[in-house]
Amino acid sequence: MINQKTFKYELIFDDGVRYLSPDIRRSDPGWASEFCEKPIRELKFYLPDKRILILCNFEAYNFFVECSESIFGGNIKIDAFYFCGKYRDKVLMWKIDIKNRRIVKTLSKFGEEYVGTATRGWRPGLFGYKPNTGILVGE
Amino acid sequence: MAKPNTTFLVNNTSNDGANTGNATGGTGDNSSYWVVVDRSNDAIAFCSEQQNDGDSLTGTRYPVVIPSSGSNEAEKTFLMDDSAGIFDQIPLAGTTNGGQDGGDTRYVFCIYFDGATAGIPYLEAWDDNTHSTYNHNFLGDGTPANSSLLGITTTNSSPGSDTWAGTPLAGSGSSNRLELDTAALTGAKNLYFNLKQVVTNGVHEPGSTTDIVLTLRYLYS
Numbered sequence: 001m002i003n004q005k006t007f008k009y010e011l012i013f014d015d016g017v018r019y020l021s022p023d024i025r026r027s028d029p030g031w032a033s034e035f036c037e038k039p040i041r042e043l044k045f046y047l048p049d050k051r052i053l054i055l056c057n058f059e060a061y062n063f064f065v066e067c068s069e070s071i072f073g074g075n076i077k078i079d080a081f082y083f084c085g086k087y088r089d090k091v092l093m094w095k096i097d098i099k100n101r102r103i104v105k106t107l108s109k110f111g112e113e114y115v116g117t118a119t120r121g122w123r124p125g126l127f128g129y130k131p132n133t134g135i136l137v138g139e
Numbered sequence: 140m141a142k143p144n145t146t147f148l149v150n151n152t153s154n155d156g157a158n159t160g161n162a163t164g165g166t167g168d169n170s171s172y173w174v175v176v177d178r179s180n181d182a183i184a185f186c187s188e189q190q191n192d193g194d195s196l197t198g199t200r201y202p203v204v205i206p207s208s209g210s211n212e213a214e215k216t217f218l219m220d221d222s223a224g225i226f227d228q229i230p231l232a233g234t235t236n237g238g239q240d241g242g243d244t245r246y247v248f249c250i251y252f253d254g255a256t257a258g259i260p261y262l263e264a265w266d267d268n269t270h271s272t273y274n275h276n277f278l279g280d281g282t283p284a285n286s287s288l289l290g291i292t293t294t295n296s297s298p299g300s301d302t303w304a305g306t307p308l309a310g311s312g313s314s315n316r317l318e319l320d321t322a323a324l325t326g327a328k329n330l331y332f333n334l335k336q337v338v339t340n341g342v343h344e345p346g347s348t349t350d351i352v353l354t355l356r357y358l359y360s
Contacts, residue, residue, distance in 0.1 A: 027141055027142040028141035028142065029141075029359075029360060031140070031360035032140030032141065032255075032257075032359075032360045033140070033141055062257075062360075063360055064257035064258065064358040064359060064360040065142070065257075065358065065359055065360065066258075066356065066357075066358050067142065067356070067357065067358075067359070068263075068270050068354050068355065068356045069145065069354065069355050070178075070268050070270075070352045070353070070354050070355075071147050071176075071178060071250075071352075071353040071354065071355060072176075072178055072179075072181065072182050072183075072352065072353065073178065073179060073268065073352070075268075076142075077270070079270075079356075082358075099270075099271075114258045114259075114358065115313060116313065117258060117259050117318075117322075118258075118322065118323070119257050119258045119323060119358065120140070120255070120256070120257050120258070120323040120325070121140060121257045121360045
């Protein structure tokens with residue numbers, strides 16, 4: 001059976017409210033357009049192999065899609081999805097590399113998270129907790 | 140910050156002025172004229188001085204000549220305009236080492252974004268649409284520093300030199316692609332750059348394929 005949550009992310013806010021995104025392979029994955037200032041407690045992403053990527057207790061979160069499009073010919077391609085958690089001056093980032101079929105976790109200085117440059121779209125998380133992240137076997 | 144739409148335009152005049160028509164182009168500042176590129180059927184061509192503005196696409200194409208020693212910048216740059224069926228010259232492309240009106244000019248090539256991005260947009264060059272290799276001789280045979288395609292970002296200022304060196308474009312290495320702005324875009328914006336082809340004796344080969352791909356890479360959420 002196909003997991004109905006595959007290629008969707010889920011936000012669990014501090015007050016318990018949940019937000020399930022549309023399929024993030026679409027042109028509007030919802031992170032910016034469904035903006036909400038409530039603090040996020042946990043971010044989940046449902047991988048196509050039924051595993052779940054989880055980030056929780058970070059001070060801020062970000063998500064974005066990397067795409068490439070040939071200026072002449074060729075279609076627009078999604079190359080990767082990124083899920084980020086900020087803690088103090090560091091960013092832990094998971095790159096779901098669609099193009100090369102791999103998942104890469106990196107730690108960088110805040111403001112240098114994407115190939116040494118800053119990204120926009122950060123949303124508030126929680127302060128005073130120990131952040132945690134990993135990939136779990138799915139439900 | 141859903142995925143923004145992008146439009147590629149070229150200035151086909153010698154007037155260095157901004158694209159005020161955004162996605163539709165047309166007459167811009169300082170009597171410039173911005174042509175919207177048909178990304179399915181048009182192409183950019185670097186040619187020798189024998190090629191003339193308005194030449195038919197069905198006629199002879201004159202490639203850049205590799206010198207007997209040293210390097211040679213393409214004398215002319217064109218949009219191969221499929222719908223008009225002509226080589227449409229881009230006179231401000233390149234530097235004063237070429238044979239056009241290029242140099243310390245700012246408004247030559249443009250990519251218009253109709254919305255914000257989550258990161259800095261980049262311009263890259265690859266062998267083909269898979270964006271995985273840069274082994275064409277044109278791009279330096281796998282050595283990006285030897286790429287014959289060089290570019291410079293002019294979004295926020297002109298190059299500052301009539302003979303700007305530019306960045307050799309090949310792949311996605313940080314020193315071999317163009318950052319088209321200094322930060323993620325907060326809204327709709329025109330991003331500008333200039334391009335030139337410089338062929339070098341002993342590095343670039345006659346008749347090597349030039350069917351490479353210019354690629355725009357950006358983030359959205």
